Amino acid sequence: MTDTFTGRPRAARLPEAFLAALRERIDLAEVASDYVDLKPAGAARLKGLCPVHAENTPSFVVSTDSHRYHCFGCGADGDAIGLLTDVGGLTFREAVETLASRVGLAMPEAGERADVPDSKTALRDVLARCQPLLHSWLLDSPGGAGARRFLTDRGFGAEHASLWGLGFNPGGGMLHQALGEADQQALADAGMSARSERGRVYDVFHDRLVWPLRDAQGRIVGYAGRDLDGSSRAKYLNTRDTALYTKHEVLFGLHLARRHMLQRKQVILVEGYTDVMAMVDAGLENTCAPCGTAVTESHADLIAARIGDGGEVVTGFDNDDAGRAAAWRTFLAVQRFTSSVTCLDLSALPGKADPCDVRAESGNQALVQLVEGRQPLLRTLLRSDIARHDLGEPEQKAAARDAVAKRLAEVTDPVLVREYTRLAAQWIGIEVSDLPSRGGHTVGSRRAVSAAPAAPVAGPSEAELAVAAFLIANPDQIDDACWYGNGSLAGLLGAQMAELVEASAAMFPAGRPAAGSEAAPVWNDALREVLDDAAHPLITPVWLTDPPPPADMSALLRRTAKARCWARLQAVQERIDNAVGQDWKSLMDEYEALRAQWRELQAL
Template sequence: MGIHDEDLQRVKIETDLSGVVSQYVALRKVGQRWSGLCPFHNEKTPSFSVNAEEGFFYCFGCQKSGDAITFVREMEHLDFVGAVEWLANRLGIALRYTDTSDGTNRKERQELTDILEKAADFYHQTLRTGTSAGKVRSYLRSRGFDSETVDQFRIGYAPDKWDALASHLGIPTPKLEAAGLGRPGQRGGPIDFFRDRIMFPVFDTNGAVVGFGGRMLPDGQQPKYKNTPQTRLYDKSKVLYGLHLAKKHIVEADEIVVCEGYTDVIGCFRAGIPRAVATCGTALTDDHVKLMTRFAKRIVIAFDADGAGKAAADRFYGWEDRHNAEVFVAAMPEGADPGQLAEENPSALTDALAAAEPFLSYRINRVLDKSDLSLVEGRARAAADTGAIIAEHPNEVVRDQYLIEVAQKVRIDIEQMRRLVKKPNPTRHQPTPPPGSPPDNSDTQQRSQPPAVPQAELNLLRALVHDPETVTPLALPAMFSNPTAIDAYHLVTTDGWREQIDETPTAATTLIGRVLVEELDADPIELVSRALDAVINRWNTELRYDVHDIEQLRQHQPIVQWLTHRQEEMHSDDTRTAAVEAIVDWLRNQETTGEPDQPSDQNLN
């Protein structure tokens, strides 16, 4: 993809380099040049020079140089095209592309961006001046949100009306839906996706609105948070809340603080820690880490990591290896989060972040803190538990350093500790025993076997492979609980997956190879219904453990009854398809909101 050379030259000619640089550096006129402190390295004496007439900059300290496009690429961490687009937007120049499809795609994306920008303005102005937002303004003030904070993060309010935003924007329903802001109502007109919620706009790294997070009011309707569904612009696995404001401070500190929620990020900013970001209703992903390490290598996790087990450790260590990242964990006071600490005790938040530990150190210390090291039994248990944790780290040198430290703390011999930390033998490339030698089962007995794939999930995968046209629109990740089956599902729903299964042999591709050669011996819709039976049973089981009082049970009762009716209909040939589709729609809505929403009215019969 490229930009028309004529447009590129126009951007270069019309850009005022000194004006662009002044957004980041305080410049002072020195003769015919502009001078200031270099934004690319720390210095006390200005060595950064800008020749506005020639459109060129140079630093006599670090030797960085280039034109406006180079400067924007460095400061905003963009590629060439992205930097040109950034400058063109600033100048109001409409770019043309050498590939017409690229131009069309970008035009459509820009149209969605404009819609989202207008929505953010509507929500923000409603909060600032709307008569219906008085209770929201009072609530935010009680939480310490002043006018400056509201403006900085463009916090807003979605009115408690079915079509307040839709009526304000006056755009066709398909465009409203494409932006993740609404959907068709039962009477044909558009209805808003967000209603009676505090609105937190989510921006991309360039400061363009891509989506929203809507928080319920104290007396509002669940779920607590409702996020924009996935759109062409918004993918929650790739976007970080607050990054557009924090990136400059992240680069300066070479550290990024990762929180759980929007208010945590805002709390960090208010506490003088403007290098915080948050995921948007999802766990950290590889794409998140890849994005973060464009700005800093040190990643500080500022949320509860006590429950992080081997799966989380494998992810963290993998990120450190793939992205050259350093993952630290800040130990928050029990029961507190960054947003709460910022409001009640900002210095405690600052101290917690300053004392962040490497992830492995954090996990070890949590075990030692909870152990009674005054007893022989307590020290033995601590040695075994920390040994298992240390063994998970892929770096032998790191493992050895930590085992020596722990051995001293639990007062056991280093060689004893080393035996506890011994890594399991790799499962592949084992030497073949000589013919006639007795089999050695010790290793296989010690290694835990991967859990078997449930039959319902195996059947669903078989249906996906053999009848994708029927099953793919109905299959969801929530229908799988087995990790290998989940990986297999994601692979067979990817274009060109048949070529991939030969390239990278894994447990998932082995499973796919199995179902490929097995025949489809039942109606595909019936196989989907069997998988849904398992999902509903799991949901009911979790509900029994999660619900603690009669009021919660009453709130969930309509959903339970609705699912029971749909489940009965799935077992009848005449109503199976409609019931399956209704439950799948409900599950999709759950994935979007993250909460067990009430089924839509048209399904309540």
């Protein structure tokens, strides 16, 4: 199956039965503990500081009954899969794969028979067992001295080698000998060995410093190796395409960067493996790199899943023509979801400077300052295009104009095209009308990213949650509470919350089950079954709200009713301001009724 918009293969939908089984097996508290320190907070509940937003007072609650979490500070809500996407920076499928592996549940694969072993598992296993061997040879073997010197010369030590899992392959069949005969085919299939024209099996990465290449979940899918003595035709060598690894689909460092990308809505893209190491050592943990190739559509998808529409892409490629070309290809790949593309200014540095060189020469703070001083990439490239020409000559002005027009013809954001057309004309010293329009730009040529995002919908207030929790625990009080909503529960709590309370009362007339009881999960599941999807985000916060004592209810009902009435008054007033004819009269009647209700509530 292919995607209608991209033409690329679309992942098969995972069976609901499989997802339900996964959610049932996963211990959400254990998963959440990877991100937050949880403390007991009542029956079947744990609480901690929210990993989604910064806070000083814990408002993030995990319910072991419902297998869900909710933050009463920012409204974050979900299950274990949602936690890994919202906080862990994984896509939905990556999160499912991670959790399935955690509980030993086999992933269903479209088109594969269930009784056939997953061939990828054997490859992952052999690559994972290679890593500690390669790492020990880097640190301890005499043959690894050149690799250790390479790292030391660039300011990296054993702690950096450990963080990134670096290794050294001495060749000579040592990897084969260490793993044993049974793994020889898996080594070949994983791209670690190959056979020469004469039929001799050899180590692909012999005599090379190697970096493990990992997917977003941190699983090793291949290796990259660097020649140390100049004897190889290829300075860098990557694992060939295998069942696990495709060069244009992997970003080096993504497994460490993904959470920081998610939090900052920003990614820094650099060219080399040591550049990523240098940036991360400087505290710029949202950095990754393509594996020896230009940024592709697949890379752009990986980035968009973490930084979202409108997030920032910072390019930090080498200070040469190839680096500038790589930056431009990055712009073209990501412009479908963001216009915020910036670059590090390496122009003041000598020769082919890169972030690793900057760190080695000037330290970590110099990298931080480079990021702080980043500039819009399109502006930088256009200025570079113009600087190549002697603007004192009319022919050179025309050539600069053509270079600018050629670049802008590939830009799809109409605002960028319009504004940089105006600026470029000023920089060249020509009229805006002298710049030809060659791109056929239209406002609709981009995805709907250009449209202003909808304002976030406010969640229920603490008072509304407390009232709902009380009424769910005491359904016999619902009729009395309706008085505060001018005769309806929706007038007090809003339509969706009222529907939730009434559905709970119909199914659990004696009140919801107590937290921690065997029947507790039934309430949650039953409401999700009968309520529309739009009401689902209300279920967990209501469940995690303790019913207030009856003595507090009068004040809570007044506060809730007054807030709802005032909001409705403001909404009707706005409609009156824009109404005509009969609409105006009916709105005035509604307004007067609400005013009367407001006066009555004020008198309580």
